Amino acid sequence: MSDQNLADWRKLAVKLEAEINKVIVGQESPVRLITTSIFSRGHVLLEGDVGVGKTTLLKAFTRAIGGGYQRIEGTIDLMPNDLIYHTYLGEDGKPHVSPGPILMSGSDLSIFFFNEINRARPQVHSLLLRIMAEKTLSAFNKEHHFPHMVVFADRNQVEREETFEIPSAARDRFMMEIPILIPKADQMMKDLVFETKFHNADKLIEEVKPDLIKFNKLNELSETIQENIKATDALKNYALRLWKATKNPGDYGIKLSDIDMNRLIVSGASPRGMSMMMKAARVNAWLNDRTSVTPADIHAVFHETIAHRLVFNPVYEMRRTIIARDLTNGILNVINAP
Amino acid sequence: MIMKYLISLWMLLLSVSSFALDVQEWPDIQEGIISIKIKEPLHRVGYTVGDKSERHVEVTIKKPYVLIKESLPIPGYERKYKGQDLGIVLDAMKHVLKEDKTSSTLIMDLTYQIFTNNVVAKPGFLPAEYIRVLNPNDPQKKVFKYRIPEYQIAISPLSIFGAIKIEQDMSPLRGVIFMDETSPMKTLKISGIIALLSLLGLIYIYSQYAWLPNARGVFARTHRSINKMKATPTSIQKAITDMHRAFDLVIGKTLFTDNLHDLYAKNPSFKNIDTELREFFKLSTLVFFNTSNKKYDHDEILKWLKDFSRHCRDCERKLIVDKKSLMAGLTK
Numbered sequence: 001m002s003d004q005n006l007a008d009w010r011k012l013a014v015k016l017e018a019e020i021n022k023v024i025v026g027q028e029s030p031v032r033l034i035t036t037s038i039f040s041r042g043h044v045l046l047e048g049d050v051g052v053g054k055t056t057l058l059k060a061f062t063r064a065i066g067g068g069y070q071r072i073e074g075t076i077d078l079m080p081n082d083l084i085y086h087t088y089l090g091e092d093g094k095p096h097v098s099p100g101p102i103l104m105s106g107s108d109l110s111i112f113f114f115n116e117i118n119r120a121r122p123q124v125h126s127l128l129l130r131i132m133a134e135k136t137l138s139a140f141n142k143e144h145h146f147p148h149m150v151v152f153a154d155r156n157q158v159e160r161e162e163t164f165e166i167p168s169a170a171r172d173r174f175m176m177e178i179p180i181l182i183p184k185a186d187q188m189m190k191d192l193v194f195e196t197k198f199h200n201a202d203k204l205i206e207e208v209k210p211d212l213i214k215f216n217k218l219n220e221l222s223e224t225i226q227e228n229i230k231a232t233d234a235l236k237n238y239a240l241r242l243w244k245a246t247k248n249p250g251d252y253g254i255k256l257s258d259i260d261m262n263r264l265i266v267s268g269a270s271p272r273g274m275s276m277m278m279k280a281a282r283v284n285a286w287l288n289d290r291t292s293v294t295p296a297d298i299h300a301v302f303h304e305t306i307a308h309r310l311v312f313n314p315v316y317e318m319r320r321t322i323i324a325r326d327l328t329n330g331i332l333n334v335i336n337a338p
Numbered sequence: 339m340i341m342k343y344l345i346s347l348w349m350l351l352l353s354v355s356s357f358a359l360d361v362q363e364w365p366d367i368q369e370g371i372i373s374i375k376i377k378e379p380l381h382r383v384g385y386t387v388g389d390k391s392e393r394h395v396e397v398t399i400k401k402p403y404v405l406i407k408e409s410l411p412i413p414g415y416e417r418k419y420k421g422q423d424l425g426i427v428l429d430a431m432k433h434v435l436k437e438d439k440t441s442s443t444l445i446m447d448l449t450y451q452i453f454t455n456n457v458v459a460k461p462g463f464l465p466a467e468y469i470r471v472l473n474p475n476d477p478q479k480k481v482f483k484y485r486i487p488e489y490q491i492a493i494s495p496l497s498i499f500g501a502i503k504i505e506q507d508m509s510p511l512r513g514v515i516f517m518d519e520t521s522p523m524k525t526l527k528i529s530g531i532i533a534l535l536s537l538l539g540l541i542y543i544y545s546q547y548a549w550l551p552n553a554r555g556v557f558a559r560t561h562r563s564i565n566k567m568k569a570t571p572t573s574i575q576k577a578i579t580d581m582h583r584a585f586d587l588v589i590g591k592t593l594f595t596d597n598l599h600d601l602y603a604k605n606p607s608f609k610n611i612d613t614e615l616r617e618f619f620k621l622s623t624l625v626f627f628n629t630s631n632k633k634y635d636h637d638e639i640l641k642w643l644k645d646f647s648r649h650c651r652d653c654e655r656k657l658i659v660d661k662k663s664l665m666a667g668l669t670k
Contacts, residue, residue, distance in 0.1 A: 230629035292629045296594060333591030338579060338626040 006228060006286070009221055012213055013039060013287055019208045020060050024053060025191060025198075026183025032287070033178045033304055034061060040283040041222045042175025042276055043132050043151040045117075045308060047321075049158065052180050056201040058113050058152050063208045067148055067215035068105025070112050074119035076162050080127040084139050102137060102146070109149045110215040117153040118163045128153075129170050148215050168267065168311045175276045176301070177308035222283075229282040230292040234338040238295055243274050245331045246306060254330040259316065259323065267311035277305040295337040303328040367471055367482035373398045374486065383492040385462070387455040390429060390518070393464060395486055397444040402473050405435065405444055406481065409470035417465045425454025426462055444469070457499045464489040557654040560584045561647040569636040577643045578622050584650070595619045607653035614646050614664050 013035060020031045037044045038061065046054050055071070062069035072083060083102045090096040102112065114120075114128060131137055132151050137144045153174070156163065171177075183189060192198050231239075245252045247268030250261035269277070278293070280301040285293045307324035316323055377394035385391065399405055413431050417424040429451040436443045450464050466488040472481045560580050567573040585593035589600045595616060602609045621639065642665060649659045 232627050232629055234626040292627050294623045294627045296596065296623075299594065299596065336582060336586060336592055337594075338575075338582070338622070 045177040048180035067110025070101040074116040114153040
């Protein structure tokens with residue numbers, strides 16, 4: 001893929017963002033981050049209250065990039081096979097088997113949304129994580145491939161009962177955890193409540209131009225972006241210092257109030273996590289029409305790609321969201337670049 | 339035999355000539371020709387071996403009489419009293435001879451040192467000195483002597499007779515045994531002069547480089563260091579890094595374009611150079627993170643950095659930077 005093609009693709013990516021921002025108001029930052037994850041082919045954890053528009057957001061993206069969109073609700077009695085098939089008695093009175101959400105779109109599956117993933121049992125997590133990693137599934141004596149699939153999973157952060165926290169090893173498979181928050185501007189809040197066009201999500205999504213991007217070209221494009229966007233030694237050193245700081249923040253003079261920095265971190269960012277962070281940073285550089293990664297690109301994705309991977313001491317786990325935000329901010333504030 | 343006789347004769351002649359010298363007498367000068375003022379030592383008692391005592395003597399000789407300089411007291415000359423060494427020696431003598439129309443004045447500072455002691459107190463004296471004068475107009479060149487009177491003192495034993503521990507002898511009749519303070523005083527004066535010169539030097543250095551308010555500020559220092567740099571790729575990288583460090587120090591965290599507002603909140607003067615600040619970050623990205631092989635004019639970049647660091651220094655001093663002097667477009 002030539003530089004000219006990359007430039008053309010960038011225009012399309014920018015157009016994609018504009019299309020999404022047309023229907024999803026006040027979510028420019030999450031839209032940019034989801035765009036980044038789509039072009040870097042990374043799975044995403046979505047964090048946010050109910051009813052903030054996560055499903056609408058993902059549907060809008062699916063419409064713009066094409067391919068299949070499937071969704072499943074996490075429940076305590078959900079079993080792994082519920083993702084693959086479901087059985088029912090047909091009109092003919094005989095039992096029938098039809099494909100579950102994973103298989104329904106076949107290899108064209110582009111976005112799979114797992115709502116409230118932490119309500120599902122670990123067995124379900126296990127299956128999903130395998131599909132995420134290998135993008136294949138053996139079922140009905142056949143190997144099914146999902147080469148274009150990107151998983152979006154939502155965690156219910158409010159309720160703790162009857163939930164199964166996703167283990168750190170599973171969280172590490174997700175490229176990003178993106179917070180979806182209610183817009184803060186009064187006018188936007190009014191629009192969301194009083195503008196009737198926001199009341200019907202399906203109709204709203206129809207405003208997005210369909211198949212703006214060919215979903216089946218994204219894997220190749222992603223590789224091209226990663227090959228073409230360079231990183232200098234200065235930037236590599238900067239990323240290395242950031243990585244080390246996630247392991248021992250206290251050694252770098254990072255202090256958080258009421259936190260024992262020597263006990264906070266059980267495990268810092270993993271090599272996979274850092275490589276995912278750099279992947280996302282490269283895409284961010286490309287989206288900003290740069291040929292090399294700058295610290296600003298890392299900053300744009302650092303919290304979202306690193307925070308969910310950090311393993312905290314159980315004492316601090318209940319305050320993870322706040323502590324992780326403060327910690328990543330602290331790291332970026334303290335580590336000098338270049 | 340003859341030789342023995344000759345030697346005896348020679349020794350006799352020698353002894354006669356020395357006797358002649360000793361017994362040579364000059365008449366006293368008549369009264370009214372010479373007047374004298376003496377400033378005697380502060381105390382008369384308590385002297386012991388090693389002590390020094392000073393006399394200040396001013397002798398005024400009316401003209402036409404003049405002083406015979408060879409008659410001045412000679413330091414180190416051992417005096418005798420009743421055939422025995424006196425034990426008080428003239429250690430030093432400083433003199434000045436002042437002339438005017440009617441008289442000449444001899445000013446002498448005589449320092450005597452005590453070299454005697456006894457188990458009990460004994461009298462002693464700073465010996466009398468003789469000077470000689472003559473009238474040059476006198477065809478006979480007759481010489482007269484003038485006696486500077488002696489000064490009675492008492493020499494104390496080092497301790498009460500029989501006492502071994504001197505600290506038990508606290509006799510108020512004996513003066514304090516002073517150490518010779520001349521040498522420490524000299525050292526003190528020299529040290530004082532060196533300290534004063536050092537202070538003046540420091541004031542000079544400080545005034546040369548740091549007399550302005552905030553001249554010790556981080557941007558002032560950074561600007562000075564950048565000003566000394568030469569236009570090489572390494573220096574440019576160092577200059578940019580130094581500027582980054584300076585910004586980081588000011589806001590207490592790493593400054594990037596997305597948190598410039600923190601800098602403005604800390605020091606609103608920087609708002610005036612917003613365009614240059616953004617240009618600086620572009621330049622930093624260009625230098626450290628751009629992989630293109632495009633060549634840049636290092637002289638131009640360094641010149642820009644010098645101006646930029648000066649503007650930052652001015653902002654640090656809360657001065658208003660003239661916006662006309664801002665330069666953008668370097669990284670285009």
